[in-house]
Amino acid sequence: MQLAVLGGFVAAVMAPLLHHWFGARTPLVMALLPAALAAWLIGQWPAVAAGEVLLLEWAWVPGLDITLTFLIDGLAWLFAMLITVIGALVLVYSGEYLRGHRDLPRFLVVITAFMMSMLGLVLADNLVTLFVFWELTSITSYLLIGFNHTDLAARKAALQGLFVTVGGGLALLAGFVMLAVAGDSWSLVELTRRGELLREHALYTPILVCVLLGAFTKSAQFPFHFWLPNAMAAPTPVSAYLHSATMVKAGIYLLARLHPAMGGTEGWVISLSLVGALTMATGAFMAIQHTNVKKLLAYSTVMALGTLTMLLGIGTQGALVAFVAFLLAHSLYKGALFMVAGILDHETGTKDVTAMGGLRRVMPRTAAVAMLAALSLAGLPPLLGFVGKELMFASVLEASAWRPLILLLAFMAAFLTLAVAAIVALRPFFGASRETPSTPHEAPRAMLAGPALLAVLSLLFGLTPGLLDPLVGATVAGVLAPPGETLVEAHLAIWHGINLPLLLSLASLLLGLLVYRYWDRLRAMLARLEPLMARGPEAGYEALMAGVVAVAEWQTRLLQNGQLRNYLVMTLLVLVGLVGHALFFRHTLEFDLALSFYFHEAVVAGLMVAGAVAACVMRSRLAAVAALGIMGFSIALTFVLFSAPDLAITQLLVETLTVILLVLVLFRLPRFASLSTPTERLRDLAVAILTGGLITLLMLSVLSGERLPRISDYMVANSQPLGHGHNIVNVILVDFRALDTLGEMFVLALAAIGVYAMLRFHALEYDARHTVPPRESDDG
Amino acid sequence: MEPLMAIVIGILFAAAIYMMLRRSIVKLVIGLMLLSNAANLLIFATAGMVRGAPPLVPQGLTAPEGAVADPLPQALVLTAIVIAFGVLSFAVVLVRRAWEIVRADDLDKMKDTDT
Secondary structure: OHHHHHHHHHHHHHHHHHHHHHHHHHHHHHHHHHHHHHHHHHHHHHHHHOOOOEEEOOEEEHHHOEEOOEEEOHHHHHHHHHHHHHHHHHHHHHHHHOOOOOOHHHHHHHHHHHHHHHHHHHHEOEHHHHHHHHHHHHHHHHHHHOOOOOOHHHHHHHHHHHHHHHHHHHHHHHHHHHHHHHHOOOEHHHHHHOHHHHHHOOOHHHHHHHHHHHHHHHOOOOOOOOHHHHHHHOOHHHHHHHHHHOHHHHHHHHHHHHHHHHOOOHHHHHHHHHHHHHHHHHHHHHHOOOOEHHHHHHHHHHHHHHHHHHHHHHOOHHHHHHHHHHHHHHHHHHHHHHHHHHHHHHHHOOOEHHHOOOHHHOOHHHHHHHHHHHHHHHOOOOOHHHHHHHHHHHHHOOOOOOHHHHHHHHHHHHHHHHHHHHHHHHOOOOOOOOOOOOOOOOOOHHHHHHHHHHHHHHHHHHHOHHHHHHHHHHHHHHHHOOOOOOOOOOOOOOOOOOOHHHHHHHHHHHHHHHHHHOHHHHHHHHHOOHHHHOOOHHHHHHHHHHHHHHHHHHHHHHHOOOOHHHHHHHHHHHHHHHHHHHHHHOOOOOOOOOOOOOHHHHHHHHHHHHHHHHHHHOOOHHHHHHHHHHHHHHHHHHHHHOOOHHHHHHHHHHHHHHHHHHHHHHOOOOOOOOOOOHHHHHHHHHHHHHHHHHHHHHHHHHHHOOOOOOOHHHHHHHHHHHHOOOEHHHHHHHHHOHHHHHHHHHHHHHHHHHHHHHHHHHHHHHHHHOOOOOOOOOOO | OHHHHHHHHHHHHHHHHHHHOOOEHHHHHHHHHHHHHHHHHHHHHHOOOOOOOOOEOOOOOOOOOOOOOOHHHHHHHHHHHHHHHHHHHHHHHHHHHHHHHHOOOEHHHHOOOOO
């Protein structure tokens, strides 16, 4: 399996090549990959259904305890199936949707890479591996939202999605590290077995906050929901796949997976059920304000994600059964509806439902598919959505915390969703026909196959929900307990008798139809709330981004202002501060100041200082060069006095050459000008003295410290026997450390080439200049 | 001798940094020269300064008699002196070229790419 997933990434990269061979049929060829994976998964089903856990071991970085081990239990199986089956359908669909699109190969590369990342995410057993795949899905999502990269809005939406999910990803990483520390394992299977320990650990609250931040941003929970509707700038197959069926459910998957390890505490229950319920209501409420079919669906996805989070928060077995049923129902109907939305956009050239009408006459099959899927979205019998919604209401009635509020929000979400379903399914297909930018035809078969299959599945499972019992049982077992430890018997039914959930459904049906009836008037009323909406979380995001840019600009102006001196001053002050701190506070300054020197040595030292200081203060360039020379030759003298004849020779040679070079070159340059103000000079002097003083102190403390055994002793002893040389310094240079010398030769050769090249260019330019009048005099 | 050298080297460093903080490019180059000399001396002096015992093996012997000056810092400094010269010559020619083209000795006038 790991090979298949990693191979999938290779296949993704191969897409352009495949496109070269197969042309427009490439998506069909690529769809074979998820189809084969789905077939393999189905082969594993008997084992999974029996409650077995498949652990496919694969060491990755053994030293760091990072593995590529895949874990397949009921929960992972369900998600993997959704990813592969819907993935295959979406690939087939996109072949038609993007037929002839210039960037089809690029699309295939990214969407296949996404598919593999998502599979890796739901199958990974190791936290680090999971995180890597998690971030990969964020990046591929970014690339897919921004697929139309010439569109500013798409780029902005892509960046927003990336920032929100990756920002959450950072928190998640911190959460994972703490989780691994607290549970003493990176393996999810192990961690879920240590639930008791984790829930009582001192780090539990920070872990919970970080993990929830990661999951909530990824799954577009309130107040991070705003990126998802904006992500609708992506091509419709992407919206159908990433932003409804798979990626946005990654956060939900993570919460479900960690449920045995971290669930059940008060913090978990309250934050999940409240945030979930709020997200639900927000999504449904925002949905009915839009007329863009994709935005309508996107907000209803937000609502569905909220429902799933809320059900996980409630956490009873009944709620978890509802969770799985709702998850499955949503993936089926929302995938279908998005693909229908893509068909509408493709055929009519508009996404605005108010601009369409009467389409059932020209595209009856699409209308039928849309009706089926929308019935499921509305939660009406006999579709799977109904089963999900009934179970959802039943679970909300079981909620332990904040029950009335959650029930109210859930009811509101239910009737608004019903209105959304009616808008999406009735508005474009019924009523009078309208002029649309392009003339609509029935959708091509390849585009209709996917949504039709999903819609029919919704109907099939709705009529005989018992078919799903083993799957729901196996999945709930994975959420309820560590993988492979319990078996859960689940029974889905379409008819539970006349009970409170059914009455709630009826009430929401009536209210929903009312909302649909007066939708146009309602929208006009809600439009008046615009100023209030403008202050929502998205405004917060914008303000944050603007703030980041402002701070970046401010600190760039301050620190990166292009003045070399400022960089230098900053670097030196930091150096002085840190080293000085270590020197004074971590180290006892004890100096063994036994000053013993001869008079001539002091004179040489004095000459050095005089030369250096004179080079700084001299106004004339010649005098400065001469002062430098004095210093250089005094250094050579020091080398002579203190047993370094080779150094003395080299220094003398180099110093002579330097003086000649400077005299030759500097005379063609201008005189020293006085460019700095006295304050600047004082500041520079202070920095210089601080640094110089620090160096002196450092050297003194090094001198008073203990000497470690010298490497040189080996070199002194072996210079003659091994290197056959009597001058030890020379033997070191050409033998013991010959590679250093080789490197030095390269540096010199490069410098020589550079000097030659610059002088040569000068000569060429000089020749050229002699043919035109000289620009200005050259003796400045 | 080493404590005295410590003070001398501190002054050399201070002078080098003062010059490197000037706006004139020529002064910057002078600062670089001072800095390389100061660093060489620092390495040389920190290893211990020994009078009259160069690291040489007398003819006919396999090792020097008695203690000699540490040869390793000397080898390092020797490399450094030569490289510093290479860098200096490159820098000087570069400054000259820059002057020919930009006609400015002021770093502040050269911080933008369009001058």
